[in-house]
Each structure stands twice: as structure tokens, then as C-alpha cells.
Amino acid sequence: MKNKQVSLLASIISLSLLLSSQANAAAENAGEFYLGAKTGWANFDFCETGDCDDDAWGGSVYGGYQFNSWISLEGGYNYLGNSKSYVGNQVTDRTKVDNGELGLKLDWNLGSAWNLFGKIGGTYNDVHSQRYNGSNTVKSDNTSLMAGAGLEYQLSHNWRVRTEYQWFDDVGEKGTGQSDINYVSVGLSYYFGEDKNAAAAAAVVAAPIVAAEPEPVVEPEPAPLPLPAATLSTGAFEHDSTALTGSAKESLTPVATYLEQNPEVNVDVIGYTDSTGAAAYNQKLSEKRAKAAADYLESEGVENSRINVEGRGEENPIADNKTAEGREKNRRIEVFYSK
Structure with a gap:
């Protein structure tokens, strides 16, 4: 399973890197900061045996800087929810994961509004595993690889909606149930910049319209008579x-x-x-x-x-x-x- 995930993400990111150099050089948001939020579904690989609830709700905030039409530096915070392990109907373990991420976002413009992207970077993970057998909560933190891919649609110059898949490799230590995490989300981004095309159009509209003075009407001179006839x-x-x-x-x-x-x-x-x-x-x-x-x-x-x-x-x-x-x-x- 893990090898398939790595292969899929490597293919997506390689494609984004290959195509990113061909992106539109006149991308509207180049040189702008952005912020966003997203929510979605997380899946854990903690449990290989026994009964597990390895699906959870997740939520994130993120932000970044768009250097040019094809590359951004993006960071964020992800709350990836809780996984649960059962013995019969009894919860024996509840593991909560959140992390901070930092990476490069590589864009490929599919047209005037659609944008395909890939992400590659790292995360700092905080894992809390609470046991119900009388032992204390076990905590661990570690760093891991993050990779992802997604699709964005530009609603306007300032707003984009995105859908995204991310993979976090080996989150946590062995004592807290080290796991890969898959995270699928939908988000909304806001870019802090001015639409230069709209501003230019507004300036044209606001400019006073000076009516051109009509050209004086010059009556054509009658054709000379053929003299002498x-x-x-x-x-x-x-x-x-x-x-x-x-x-x-x-x-x-x-x-x-x-x-x-x-x-x-x-x-x-x-x-x-x-x-x-x-x-x-x-x-x-x-x-x-x-x-x-x-x-x-x-x-x-x-x-x-x-x-x-x-x-x-x-x-x-x-x-x-x-x-x-x-x-x-x-x-x-x-x-x-x-x-």
C-alpha cells in the first residue's frame, strides 16, 4: 500500500515539476501573499490487526507566498483527528494527530481559471496516544515527508477554491502507533493583491470623456465649367x-x-x-x-x-x-x- 502511494505521488509531483516551467508567465497572483482554510477526511494506518476506526475528520489553515506563475512557498497547520482501537466494543486506544507543514507548491495553469498543483515538503508531527488500560497518555513528536497534489479553480482575482490530496509518511514513533496518513480536503484561498486588469479598466471608465469637436463642414467647390466650351x-x-x-x-x-x-x-x-x-x-x-x-x-x-x-x-x-x-x-x- 505504502509503495503504491509513494509511486503515485512521485508521478504527480514529477508531472507538476515537468509542466511548471511551461506555466503562463502572466499569472495574475504572482508576487502576492495568500491565506486559506480547508477541511476533509483523514485516514490512518495505525491498525494492522484488530478492530480500528481509522477514519477521522480533519481541518487546516494555511498560507503562502506566490513567487511567480508556477512556484509558491506554503505552510500550514493540520488537525488530523483521532483514530480509535477497539477490543470488542471497548475503546482501548485513542490517537490524536496534528502537525505543522512547510513545502513548495508547484503550479501548472490549465487555462484562464483552472490550476493543477503538486506539493512536496516536510511536517513536524505531534501525536498523543491515550491508552485505556490504566497507563498514562503516550506522546511523541517527529518529522516526516509530506507530498500532495490538487486542483484549484480561480473564482476571481482574489479567491480560489481547491481540492487536495496529501500523504504524510511515518507520523509518530513506534510507541504511539507510527502510521502513514492520507488526507483529502476541500479549501478556499484568499490572495492579497489587486486585480491590475480590473483597475486599469476602471481607470479607463473613470477618465473624463472629452467629446471631439466636430470637423467643420466644408462644402465641396463646384466643378469648374469647361471654358471655353x-x-x-x-x-x-x-x-x-x-x-x-x-x-x-x-x-x-x-x-x-x-x-x-x-x-x-x-x-x-x-x-x-x-x-x-x-x-x-x-x-x-x-x-x-x-x-x-x-x-x-x-x-x-x-x-x-x-x-x-x-x-x-x-x-x-x-x-x-x-x-x-x-x-x-x-x-x-x-x-x-x-x-
């Missing part, structure tokens, strides 16, 4: 003529379409001539050419009230009037959108 130059008019050529009409057709699609837009039609002939004659000729272009736009559906007609004679030449090519370019109509 059209220039009817080379090939727009024959010499000394006011009749629009076919190519001139083709240039004015997109203008009429745009004006139809944008009824808020008007148009300025300005006529020019080359420098051949008298200036007064050229002025009249430029007005007639502008009027010819306006008439065409009106025939395409543009209202007359949206068309402004102007003649500027031989002003503002765009080419050299000394050449035939230059004079042909200067005989032109320029069309501008306006609002």
Missing part, C-alpha cells in the same frame, strides 16, 4: 461668309447637349474676323457669325434667353493675319459657359 476656328467659315460649315456645327453639338443637361448654365457666343477689310465692316461680320452660331444652338433646343451674342471684329487674333493659314484661324467663334 468650344472654339470654331479653321474651317468654321468661308472667307467673307457668315454660314457655319459642317465641321463648325459638329463642334457646337456637344455644347448644345451640355446646356440641355445643365439648365442652370448659360453660354456666351463671341464672333471674330481676320484683319482683312475695314474694321467697322469686320465688326458687323463678327456679330453675324456669332448670331449664326447662336441660331444653331437654339435650333438644337437651347432657349434664346440663355445665349449671349457678341461680336469683337478683328480683335484678339490667335494667329498671324499676314498668312492665309493665320487669317483662316482668326475667322472664328469662341463659346464660353457662364452662370
Whole structure:
């Protein structure tokens, strides 16, 4: 029985030692002290023959310091109850055990709330064996090995609940019925530390919320009108003529379409001539050419009230009037959108 217990505990503690180096480095309770209490069932191995009541209620208090995410130093006091020996119905021996323990607690975080642990350390045992055959109470004390394993669940940053198994090796001396003790318990621990994540969240909530000033609404600038809308130059008019050529009409057709699609837009039609002939004659000729272009736009559906007609004679030449090519370019109509 004893060899099986040792083997089981050695396996559990070895597993905890193996896994502890992989624990979460950001464990919440690192660097904090804790206190706790637990209660449970103790079993004694005092009696190998005869009638024995080797089960008892036990209770403990404990405390420790969590160095980091995987190791703590933990100590405590355990009251492990009484075992009884019988002859017939008569109690012949009552043995009470309590001890103090100190050891290392090795943690393995199974997730955000669950924690597996192993314990290894020693105990100082105080054993009182009261005999009912007329002899005095026999007392003994000794030290022994303690090992254990358990499971914890984190209720909150400060509170954990644990269930635990401990084995105490050879408690007491021969005169008081030296025995191994098995102890299964359930406990509650309190950690003395602040939840840094909750404090940070509270600070964020408590911080004054400053409403951002709304960005000024900037109205988008209207797209610029395509100016000039059209220039009817080379090939727009024959010499000394006011009749629009076919190519001139083709240039004015997109203008009429745009004006139809944008009824808020008007148009300025300005006529020019080359420098051949008298200036007064050229002025009249430029007005007639502008009027010819306006008439065409009106025939395409543009209202007359949206068309402004102007003649500027031989002003503002765009080419050299000394050449035939230059004079042909200067005989032109320029069309501008306006609002």
C-alpha cells in the first residue's frame, strides 16, 4: 500500500515539476501573499490487526507566498483527528494527530481559471496516544515527508477554491502507533493583491470623456465649367461668309447637349474676323457669325434667353493675319459657359 502511494505521488509531483516551467508567465497572483482554510477526511494506518476506526475528520489553515506563475512557498497547520482501537466494543486506544507543514507548491495553469498543483515538503508531527488500560497518555513528536497534489479553480482575482490530496509518511514513533496518513480536503484561498486588469479598466471608465469637436463642414467647390466650351476656328467659315460649315456645327453639338443637361448654365457666343477689310465692316461680320452660331444652338433646343451674342471684329487674333493659314484661324467663334 505504502509503495503504491509513494509511486503515485512521485508521478504527480514529477508531472507538476515537468509542466511548471511551461506555466503562463502572466499569472495574475504572482508576487502576492495568500491565506486559506480547508477541511476533509483523514485516514490512518495505525491498525494492522484488530478492530480500528481509522477514519477521522480533519481541518487546516494555511498560507503562502506566490513567487511567480508556477512556484509558491506554503505552510500550514493540520488537525488530523483521532483514530480509535477497539477490543470488542471497548475503546482501548485513542490517537490524536496534528502537525505543522512547510513545502513548495508547484503550479501548472490549465487555462484562464483552472490550476493543477503538486506539493512536496516536510511536517513536524505531534501525536498523543491515550491508552485505556490504566497507563498514562503516550506522546511523541517527529518529522516526516509530506507530498500532495490538487486542483484549484480561480473564482476571481482574489479567491480560489481547491481540492487536495496529501500523504504524510511515518507520523509518530513506534510507541504511539507510527502510521502513514492520507488526507483529502476541500479549501478556499484568499490572495492579497489587486486585480491590475480590473483597475486599469476602471481607470479607463473613470477618465473624463472629452467629446471631439466636430470637423467643420466644408462644402465641396463646384466643378469648374469647361471654358471655353468650344472654339470654331479653321474651317468654321468661308472667307467673307457668315454660314457655319459642317465641321463648325459638329463642334457646337456637344455644347448644345451640355446646356440641355445643365439648365442652370448659360453660354456666351463671341464672333471674330481676320484683319482683312475695314474694321467697322469686320465688326458687323463678327456679330453675324456669332448670331449664326447662336441660331444653331437654339435650333438644337437651347432657349434664346440663355445665349449671349457678341461680336469683337478683328480683335484678339490667335494667329498671324499676314498668312492665309493665320487669317483662316482668326475667322472664328469662341463659346464660353457662364452662370
